Amino acid sequence: MWKLLHKLKNAVLYDADREFYAKVFPNSVSSKDLLRLRKMDHSDLTAVLRIEALNYEFPWSAGVFKDCFQAMNYTNWVCEAPDDVIVGYCIISVAVGEAHIMNISVSPYFQRQGAGRKMLEHLIEYARSRAEKVFLEVRPSNPGAIDLYRQVGFREIGVRKGYYPAKNGREDAIMFELDLVPML
Structure with a gap:
């Protein structure tokens, strides 16, 4: 209790x-x-798109984020500092007993301060009562995220060839999985 x-x-x-x-x-x-998390709303898009553009060479468009608001199984959050500055955001999809982390992104000015871990832990807790497993993909060129996922208990389950756009073509994605149901 x-x-x-x-x-x-x-x-x-x-x-x-x-x-x-x-x-x-x-x-x-x-x-x-x-840091505190709250549901993302349309008024957050300017800050979210700024972080997206700072972090990614091929950022999601405003339209993709708007689609995430409308998709039935998607839930979107922003992470705020005490001064109400949005330092990051995260998006998860949950359906048919599976959760898929679509995006976790932290402003470069706030990276390595715990915001990514806080959002990841939040998404896992959100999924725990709704899914048996959580999945995500990550670029091999993002060792900080890979290390965080492994620390939290995700395990590598495969590779998606040419999943991400990249400067010189395409980049693979490493697929990760986290079991939410304890093994007996």
Whole structure:
């Protein structure tokens, strides 16, 4: 029961205690703990598209993000810093007992500060009651993301040849899977 209450408290969008302690005792709260996730809405698209353009040579268009809003099985979030600056976003699709992480992206100005891990952990918890497995693809040229996925428990299950557009043609995708149902 207490574990559930603790999880609920951590899921609250605004935790005044954390912000108070961060101001009064700056070393007592990590920057990751001050980040909060909320559902993405259309007014977030400008910030999301800016992050997308900074991170990818072949970014998703506004139309792709708008399609993600309309798709029945997609759920979209933004990750905000305490000053309401959007530092990242994530999108997941859940259907027929499977979850697929479509995109996790963190502004280059906030990378390596825990936002990617926070969003990944959030997506996993979101999927836990809705799916048996979580899947994702990642570029081999993104070793930081690969390392994070492995740390969280994802395992490599294959390669999709020529999956991503690249400067000189196409780049493969490494496929990862995470079992959400404990093995007996």
